[in-house]
Amino acid sequence: MLPAPAQLYKCPHCGKTKPMLSLMSGNTFGGELWSDGRAIYPMLPKLSTIQKCSYCGRYSLLDKWKDTGKTSNESCGETGGLTYAEAKEAYVELSSSTSDASELSAISISFVQAYNDQFRRPRLRKAYQENKPIDSISGFFGSPKMEDIHLVIKATKQAIETLDDSENNRLLKAELLRELGRRDEALRILRTITNIDVKWIVDILTYHIALWDNRLLPLVIDGKKVDYSCRANYATIVANKAPDRVEVDRSIERFVQTLSSEIRQDTKKDALSGVYDKSTKSLLKVVTPCAKHFEIENQTYHICDYALFRNFVIKSLAFSRNLRSIGAKALYDCKNLEMVSPNNAVIESIGDCAFMNCKSLKEIGFIDNVLFLGRSVFAGMDKLESIRLPQKINRIPEFTFFECESLQHVEIPKSVNVIESYSFQHTAIKHLTIPENVQELGDAVFSRCFQLEYVKLPNGLKIIPERTFSSCKSLREIVIPKSVKTIMKEAFDGTESLTTVRFRGKVEQIDETAFKDSGLETAIVPFWTESHYKKLFPNLTIKTEIP
Numbered sequence: 001m002l003p004a005p006a007q008l009y010k011c012p013h014c015g016k017t018k019p020m021l022s023l024m025s026g027n028t029f030g031g032e033l034w035s036d037g038r039a040i041y042p043m044l045p046k047l048s049t050i051q052k053c054s055y056c057g058r059y060s061l062l063d064k065w066k067d068t069g070k071t072s073n074e075s076c077g078e079t080g081g082l083t084y085a086e087a088k089e090a091y092v093e094l095s096s097s098t099s100d101a102s103e104l105s106a107i108s109i110s111f112v113q114a115y116n117d118q119f120r121r122p123r124l125r126k127a128y129q130e131n132k133p134i135d136s137i138s139g140f141f142g143s144p145k146m147e148d149i150h151l152v153i154k155a156t157k158q159a160i161e162t163l164d165d166s167e168n169n170r171l172l173k174a175e176l177l178r179e180l181g182r183r184d185e186a187l188r189i190l191r192t193i194t195n196i197d198v199k200w201i202v203d204i205l206t207y208h209i210a211l212w213d214n215r216l217l218p219l220v221i222d223g224k225k226v227d228y229s230c231r232a233n234y235a236t237i238v239a240n241k242a243p244d245r246v247e248v249d250r251s252i253e254r255f256v257q258t259l260s261s262e263i264r265q266d267t268k269k270d271a272l273s274g275v276y277d278k279s280t281k282s283l284l285k286v287v288t289p290c291a292k293h294f295e296i297e298n299q300t301y302h303i304c305d306y307a308l309f310r311n312f313v314i315k316s317l318a319f320s321r322n323l324r325s326i327g328a329k330a331l332y333d334c335k336n337l338e339m340v341s342p343n344n345a346v347i348e349s350i351g352d353c354a355f356m357n358c359k360s361l362k363e364i365g366f367i368d369n370v371l372f373l374g375r376s377v378f379a380g381m382d383k384l385e386s387i388r389l390p391q392k393i394n395r396i397p398e399f400t401f402f403e404c405e406s407l408q409h410v411e412i413p414k415s416v417n418v419i420e421s422y423s424f425q426h427t428a429i430k431h432l433t434i435p436e437n438v439q440e441l442g443d444a445v446f447s448r449c450f451q452l453e454y455v456k457l458p459n460g461l462k463i464i465p466e467r468t469f470s471s472c473k474s475l476r477e478i479v480i481p482k483s484v485k486t487i488m489k490e491a492f493d494g495t496e497s498l499t500t501v502r503f504r505g506k507v508e509q510i511d512e513t514a515f516k517d518s519g520l521e522t523a524i525v526p527f528w529t530e531s532h533y534k535k536l537f538p539n540l541t542i543k544t545e546i547p
Contacts, residue, residue, distance in 0.1 A: 002023065002024040002025040002026070003021065003022065003023055003024065003075070003076045004022040004023055004024040005022065005071045005072065005075065006019035006020060006021065006022060006071065006072035006075070006076055006077025006078075007019070007020055007022045007067055007068075007069075007070070007071060007072065007077065008020075008067075008068045008070045008071070008072050009051075009065040009066065009067055009068065010065060010066045010068055011053040011055065011056060011058070011060070011065065012060050012064040012065060012066070013053060013056050013058040013060065014053060014055050014056040014058070016053060016054075016055040016056070017068060017070075018051075018053070018054055018077075018078070018080075019072035019077035019078065020047055020065075020077040020078060020079070020080065021045060021047060021076065021077045021078060021079050022077065023044070023045075026041070026043050026044035026045075027041075027043045027044060028041045028043070028044055028223070029041075029042075029043050029223055030042055030043065030222055030223045031043075031044070031220060031223055032125070032218065032220055032221055032222070033218075033219040033220035034116070034121065034216060034217065034218055034219060035175045035179075035201070035204075035205065035216060035217040035218075035219060036109075036112060036113055036116055036172075036175060036176075036179075036216060037109065037113070037172045037175070038113045038116065038117070038121075045079050046079065047062055047079050047080055048062065048079055048080040048081045048082060048110075049061065049062055049106055049107075049109075049110040050062065050080075050082060050087070050090045050094070050107065050110050051065055051080040052080065052082060052086060052090070059086075059089070059090040059093055059094055060094070061094070061103060061106060061107070062080075082114065084114055084115070084117070084118040087110065087111055087114030087115075088111065088114070088115075088148070088151065090107070090110070090111070091107060091108070091110070091111035091151070091155060092151075094107045095107050095108065095155075095158065101162040101164070102162070102164070104158055104159075104162040105158075105159050105162040105163045105164075105169075108155040108156070108158040108159035108162065109155075109159050109172070111151075111152065111155045112152055112155050112156055112159060112176070115144070115148065115151075115152040115155075116216055118142060118144075119141070119142055119143065119144045119148070120215075120216045121216065122141050123137050123139075123141045124215075124216060124218055125218065125221065126139075128218050128221050128226055129221060129222065134215075153180070156176050156179065156180055157180070159172075159173075159176055160173050160176050160177060160180075167193055167194070167195050167198075168198075170189050170192060170193055171189075171190075171193055171198055171201065171202070173189055174186040174187075174189040174190045174193075174205060175205060177189065178205055178208065178209055178214065179214050179215075179216065180214070181214050183209045186205070186209055187206070187209055190202050190205060190206055190209075200225070201219060204217065204219065204228050205217075207228070247289055248273050248287065248289060248290075251273065251287040251288060251289070252269050252273065252275055252287050254287075255275060255284075255285050255287050256275065259284075263277060263284075266278045266279040266280075267284065270297060272286075272290060272291040272294055272295070273286050273287045273288065273289065273290035273291065273294075274286050274290075274294065274296070274297070275287065276297060276300065277304075280301075280302065281299055281300055281301045281302065281322075282300065282301065282302040282303070282304050283296055283297075283300050283302070283303045283304060283307050284304050284307060285304070285306075285307055285308075286307060286308045286311060286314070288311065288313060289313065290311065290313050290314060291313075291314075292313055292314060292315045292316070293314075293315060293316045293317075293318075294308075294314050294316070294317050294318070295317075295318040295320075296317070296318065296319055296320040296323065297320055298320045298321055298322060299320065299322060300320040300322060300323055301320075301322055301323060301324050301325070302323070302324065302325045302326075302327065303323070303325070303326045303327055303330045303331075304327045304330065305327035305328045305329060305330060305351065306327070306328075306329050306330065306332070307327065307330045307331075308330060308331045308334055309329050309330070309331075309332050309333070310332060310333045310334070311331075311334050311337075312334070312335060312336055313336070314334055314336065314337055315336055315337060315338050315339070315360075316337070316338060316339040316340070316341070317331075317337060317339070317340050317341070318340075318341040318343055319340070319341065319342050319343050319345040319347075319366065320343065320345065321343050321344050321345055322345070323345040323347060324345070324346060324347065324348050324349070325347065325348060325349040325350070325351075326347065326349070326350045326351060326354045327351045327354070328351035328352040328353060328354065328374060329351070329352065329353045329354065329356070330351065330354045331354055331355050331358060332353050332354070332355075332356050332357060333356070333357040333358075334355075334357075334358050334361075335357060335358065335359045335360060336360055337358050337360055337361050338360045338361060338362070339361070339363075340361065340363075340364075340365070340366060342365055342366040345366060346369045347366050347367060347369060347370055348369055348370060348371050348372070349370065349371065349372040350367070350370060350372070350373055350374060350377050351374045351377075352374035352375050352376060352377070353374070353375070353376045353377065353379070354374065354377050355377055355378050355381065356376050356377070356378070356379045356380050356381075357379070357380040357381070358378075358380075358381050359380065359381065359382045359383065360382075360383060361381055361383065361384065362383045362384060362385065363384075363386075364378065364384065364387055367389070367390050368388075368390055368391070369390065369392075370390040370392075370393065371390070371392055371393065372393075373390075373393060373396070373397055373400065374397060375397040375398050375399050375400070375420075376397075376398070376399040376400065376402060377397070377400055378400060378401055378404060379399045379400065379401065379402040379403055379404070380402065380403050380404070381401075381404050381407075382403075382404070382405055382406060383406055384401075384404050384406060384407050385406050385407060385408055385409065385428075386407070386408065386409040386410075387401070387407065387409070387410055387411070388411040389410070389411060389412055389413055389416070390413065391413045391415060392413075392415055393413065393415060393416060394415055394416060394417055394418065395416060395417065395418040395419070395420060396412070396416055396418070396419045396420060396423045397420050397423065398420035398421045398422055398423055398442060399421075399422045399423060399425075400420075400423040400424075401423060401424050401427055402422050402423070402424075402425050402426065403425065403426045404426075404427050404428075405426055405427065405428060406428055407424075407427040407428055407429065408427075408428045408429060408430060408451075409429075410424070410427075410429060410432060412432075412433075412434065412435055412438075413435070414435045414436075414437055415437070416435055416437060416438055417437045417438055417439055417440070418438065418439070418440045418441075418442075419434070419438055419440070419441050419442065419445055420442040420445075421442030421443040421444055421445065421465075422442070422443070422444050422445065422447075423442065423445055424445055424446050424449065425444055425445070425446070425447050425448055425449070426447075426448040426449065426450075427449055428449075428450075428451050429446075429449055429451065429452055430451050430452060430453050430454070430474075431452075431453060431454045431455070432446075432452070432454070432455045432456070433455075433456040434455065434456060434457055434458050434461075435458060436458045436459055436460060437458070437460070438458045438460070438461065439458070439460045439461060439462065440461075440462075440463075441461065441463070441464065441465055441468060442465060443465045443466045443467055443468070444465075444466065444467040444468065444470065445465075445468055446468060446469050446472060447467045447468070447469065447470040447471055447472070448470070448471045448472075449469075449471075449472050450471065450472070450473050450474060451474050452469070452472045452474055452475050453474045453475060453476060454475075454476075454477070455469075455475070455478065456479070457478070457479065457480065457481050457484075458481065459481045459482065459483055460481075460483055461481055461483055461484055462483055462484060462485050462486070463484070463485070463486045463487075463488065464480070464484060464486070464487045464488065464491045465488050465491065466488045466489050466490055466491065467489075467490045467491065467493065468488075468491045468492075469491060469492050469495055470490050470491070470492070470493040470494050470495075471493070471494040471495075472492075472494070472495050472498075473494065473495065473496050473497060474497055475492075475495045475497060475498050476497050476498060476499060476500070477498070477499070477500045477501070477502070478492070478498065478501055478502070479501075479502045479504065480501060480502065480503045480504060480505075480507060481504050481505070482504040482505030482547075483505070484505070484507055485507060485508045485509065486507065486508065486509045486510075487507055487509070487510045487511060487514045488511050488514065489511040489512075489513045489514060490511075490513050490514065490516060491511070491514045491515075492514055492515045492516075492518050492520075493513065493514075493515075493516045493517055493518070494516075494517050494518070495515070495517075495518040495519065495520075496517065496518065496519045497519055498515075498518045498519050498520055499519050499520060499521045499522060500520075500521070500522045500523075500524065501515075501520060501522075501523050501524070502523075502524040502525075503523060503524065503525045503526070503529070503533065504526070504547065505526065505529070506526070506529045506532055510536055520537075520540060521540065521541060522540060522541045522542075522543060523537055523540050523541070523542050523543070524543045524544075524545055525542060525543070525544055525545070526544065526545065526546075526547050527544040527545065527546055530542060530544050
């Protein structure tokens with residue numbers, strides 16, 4: 001900071017002058033910014049919004065004081081900052097003597113900030129500087145009288161009513177509403193703010209509305225933004241209304257009472273209805289009622305079994321960046337869940353039925369690093385259309401995509417060597433290439449895939465199990481690899497469009513029901529197996545070819 005010679009300003013009441021601070025240069029280094037709009041910059045001090053004349057003792061807004069254009073003999077003037085008692089006195093005097101909206105808002109905000117300077121800011125500042133919980137900060141910080149509390153509520157309401165509709169004032173108005181507990185009104189205003197430069201503030205306020213938290217918030221302390229990132233991507237959390245706090249607390253308490261005493265003492269809760277085990281860093285349960293948009297705390301490593309089981313409220317879920325595993329039936333039957341935000345989480349394990357019957361979820365973008373998939377993980381996801389399976393799994397467990405009736409595109413990695421029973425039953429796949437490493441299929445893997453037209457079977461396959469392609473009504477032609485030695489019962493039952501089968505080798509056993517109710521008319525076989533297939537298919541046209 002480099003002060004300039006003090007400037008003389010004239011009191012609008014008595015005409016006497018006083019020297020006021022003037023700067024040649026300054027900066028915001030080491031400054032503070034608070035949610036009530038208060039900016040405190042040691043290297044860039046500002047003149048007080050309300051000035052007190054040292055001669056007549058009257059108060060007036062700074063813009064009422066006239067710059068005389070003269071320089072004081074003093075090298076550095078004063079900012080005119082008021083004590084709390086003076087700020088209180090100034091508010092009472094000035095707010096009763098004007099009806100001008102802009103003046104009233106300036107007068108009211110000045111008192112609100114002075115009240116916060118006196119009673120709210122010091123303890124919060126110390127807590128964040130020492131990185132301690134606010135409740136752990138000891139010392140005497142002063143307590144307001146009821147008279148002061150009533151007066152600051154009045155001033156806050158007055159500021160809300162008189163602030164104009166500029167975007168910066170809308171942000172302040174939303175914050176004042178939040179501090180009064182008028183959360184819905186605050187949210188409506190926050191949603192109208194489009195300035196990208198203040199989005200981080202909008203996000204923080206939105207999150208604390210979800211917490212039902214009315215506290216004053218530090219945004220910048222000692223020149224650094226306060227780090228709220230460990231809590232959430234704030235703006236995604238609140239839909240229209242945060243869950244009822246009393247009902248949430250009751251639900252959480254009922255759930256906690258079901259836990260063992262050892263676990264119970266390590267639990268903690270968040271404002272969105274989540275209950276966590278601190279020792280294992282696990283999400284134990286999201287109770288109802290809960291927020292429609294739930295974000296898992298960032299230190300969480302595991303979502304426990306049944307954590308969101310049959311939660312019909314939740315519409316979007318954001319993982320913590322440290323999340324590594326998801327338990328069995330963790331999100332079973334969350335039928336209104338539409339979106340999962342991975343937030344760069346590296347998921348390695350997903351338990352049985354974890355996302356089964358998530359009927360509104362269209363995308364799975366978090367399984368690239370999965371090493372273990374349980375059974376039925378994605379079964380019944382009606383709107384899932386495309387999936388790329390993780391590159392390191394060696395089997396696709398049974399029922400993985402069972403009844404995913406919109407699933408059309410599947411990318412199976414080369415690492416897979418087993419595809420278990422019913423894993424793709426009743427999907428919308430049209431074309432599929434099964435990797436060459438796959439040596440084993442389970443029963444009914446592709447049964448009732450009504451749109452399946454083409455599938456390439458791997459050359460290492462030895463058995464086509466029961467009902468593998470049953471009711472695949474659109475399948476027109478199939479090539480049976482040389483390695484296949486057995487085709488079991490009803491493997492191609494109901495493949496009414498299948499007219500031609502091409503055999504690359506000699507299949508030793510073909511069950512008599514393998515092609516029951518199919519449209520099979522022709523078998524193309526190696527020339528040296530002609531007599532073998534004529535015995536197996538006496539009613540088909542047998543054509544030969546040289547392999």
